[in-house]
Amino acid sequence: xxxxxxGARRIVVKVGSSLVTNEGRGVDAxxxxxxxxxxxxxxxxxxxxxxxxxxxxxEGMKRLGWTKRPKELHELQAAAAVGQMGLVQMYESxxxxxxxxxxxxxxxxxxxADRERYLNARSTLLTLLALKVIPVINENDTVVNDEIKFGDxxxxxxxxxxxxxxxxxxxxxxxxxxYSADPRQDPQARFIAxxxxxxxALEAMAGGAxxxxxxxxxxxxxxxxxxxxxxxxxxxxxxGRESDVLLxxxxxxxxxxxxxxxxxxxAARKQWMVDHLQLRGAVAxxxxxxxxxxxxxxxxxxxGVREVTGDFVRGDVIAVRTLGGAEVARGLANYSAAxxxxxxxxxxxxxxxxxxxxxxxxxxxRTNLVLV
Numbered sequence: 001x002x003x004x005x006x007g008a009r010r011i012v013v014k015v016g017s018s019l020v021t022n023e024g025r026g027v028d029a030x031x032x033x034x035x036x037x038x039x040x041x042x043x044x045x046x047x048x049x050x051x052x053x054x055x056x057x058x059e060g061m062k063r064l065g066w067t068k069r070p071k072e073l074h075e076l077q078a079a080a081a082v083g084q085m086g087l088v089q090m091y092e093s094x095x096x097x098x099x100x101x102x103x104x105x106x107x108x109x110x111x112x113a114d115r116e117r118y119l120n121a122r123s124t125l126l127t128l129l130a131l132k133v134i135p136v137i138n139e140n141d142t143v144v145n146d147e148i149k150f151g152d153x154x155x156x157x158x159x160x161x162x163x164x165x166x167x168x169x170x171x172x173x174x175x176x177x178x179y180s181a182d183p184r185q186d187p188q189a190r191f192i193a194x195x196x197x198x199x200x201a202l203e204a205m206a207g208g209a210x211x212x213x214x215x216x217x218x219x220x221x222x223x224x225x226x227x228x229x230x231x232x233x234x235x236x237x238x239x240g241r242e243s244d245v246l247l248x249x250x251x252x253x254x255x256x257x258x259x260x261x262x263x264x265x266x267a268a269r270k271q272w273m274v275d276h277l278q279l280r281g282a283v284a285x286x287x288x289x290x291x292x293x294x295x296x297x298x299x300x301x302x303x304g305v306r307e308v309t310g311d312f313v314r315g316d317v318i319a320v321r322t323l324g325g326a327e328v329a330r331g332l333a334n335y336s337a338a339x340x341x342x343x344x345x346x347x348x349x350x351x352x353x354x355x356x357x358x359x360x361x362x363x364x365x366r367t368n369l370v371l372v
Contacts, residue, residue, distance in 0.1 A: 004234040004260060006252035008167035010048045010129070012233075013039070014157035015172045017054040019240040020087070026062030027055060027086050033094045038246040039134055040098035047250070048129040050164060052137045052157040053091065059083030080141035091136045101133045106140035112159045116315040119332060119368075123360065125164050154224040162231040165367065169228045170249065171221050172240035177257030178218060180205050197229035197259035222259075229261035279330065281310020281337050282319035283344075283363065290328050293320065294371060299362040300331070302351065305344040312337045314359065320369070331369030334360045 005011070015035060022028035039049050057076060060083025061069065070076055088104045095102045105125065111117045128135050139156050154171055161169040180190040195202055206219035218237075225235035238245055238256025249255055285293075289304025300320060312318050313336045320329040335343065335355075340363060342354050348361035 004236060004258050005168050005170070005249040008047070008250075010050075010164060010166045011042070011168050011170060011250075012050045012052060012157055012161040012164070012166045013170045013172065013246065014052040014153055015054065015240055016153070016174065017058050018174050019172055020053055020055040021058040021062075027059045027083075027090045029090060029094070032090045033097070035246075036091065036094035036098055036100070038244060040095065040100045041247055042250055043100060043132065043134065045250070050125065050129070050135050050137060050160060050166070051091070052153055052160055053087065054138070054153045056080045056083040056087050056138055056141060059086045077142050084138065084142070087138070088136060095134055101131070103128050103133050103135050105135045105137045107137060107156065107160070108140050108143070112163060114315070116313060118163070119315045119334065122163050125160075129164070152220045152224075154220040155227065158224040158227040158233075158235075161228045161233045165231070166228075166233050169225070169233050169235045170246065171224065171235060171237045172245065173218075173221065173237060174240065175218065175237075176239045177237050178202065178205060178222070178259075192257050193254065194258045194260065196262050197235055198226040198262060202259070225259040229259070229263065232261050232263050234261045235259040279310075279319050280312035280316040281308070281333075282321055283308050283340060284321050284323050284325075285328070286323065290320075290322050293329050293369070297366055299366040300329075300364040300369065301348055301361065302340070302343040302363050303345060303347050305340065305363060308337055308340045308344055310337055314339075318364075320364070327372050329364075329369050329371045331364040334363055334365065 020028055020031055022031065035051070039051060042049050057069070057079045060079030060081070063082050063086065064079060066079070070079065092102050107121060111121050125135055137156070137160055139153060157169060157171065160166075176191065178192040178195070180192065181188070183189040192205065202222045203219060206217070206222045221237050225237070228235050236249060236256050236258050238249065242248075242255060245255055283305045284307035285300065285304045286306055289300060292298040292304070293300060306323060310318065312333055314333060316333055317330055318333045319327050320331070321327050333340070339355055343351050343363070346354060351358040351361065
């Protein structure tokens, strides 16, 4: 367990509705203050933390005077819109009390499925982390129905962990962790302290739906851990009411269930780039740029590009080749093929004047590039 959290530099934390809304009775100021204190303490040790928080619908229900969760989609979306105001205000004020800046980020699954929007979201989150800001993320329930009808923030947290290359993903819930059976029904249920994420046997152990306020059950957490493990991120499922749970996990204490990724983060990312994405184009680079990629692990700048082939858009995977045609690397393009042709052979300082805007100074950032 110590190797999962104690050595993690970048951590995504997900808290369920029951933990931030006092079992559905609106935003719990004391609980969020407790999370804010722990997040600030982690940040003070040099860690980067992203918070994925449920609770908007439950807070909206309180503000609207509703005692039962509505079934109509438009009512759920209205509750989310009302409740999001109170949820983000509470996080902002409690984090500010500990000297931490915060930012609200609302995402949808579509944002992370579309490669261009994926890159935009990734750039924003990594910039926030570099600025020592703690992002507070929720699904944009007001405009989509996937999360409200079928999904859960456990899955969203796993997608965010993949998005920011997190070292660890912590799912805080109202259960101690994973058992071999539902402990509320089977007194012989065995607690699972550690397992490999993605093990098919885990899904058979997972129970049904969670509380009446949220929609995530243990199965969604198992599946989320499997998704996070695809990019080499290990997951811990722990009881959110445990005293100083985040700080103790960071100190290496064994709390909850550790679902360890079976693939190293670098290897998983390389496999995703090299094997699973279809190439939409390529750029040919000069010898100097090729050497910087191979020997120094640098990003690919436009000035080193000599030729652009194919018809790709921002976020597509493209090949990087020498002028002789040998493939050096591949990665996610920050600019389309048409834009790349305009900025090729030019210094990054001229991107803004050539295009009228500048997404990033690199054509491919080193974190989105793998050597082949």
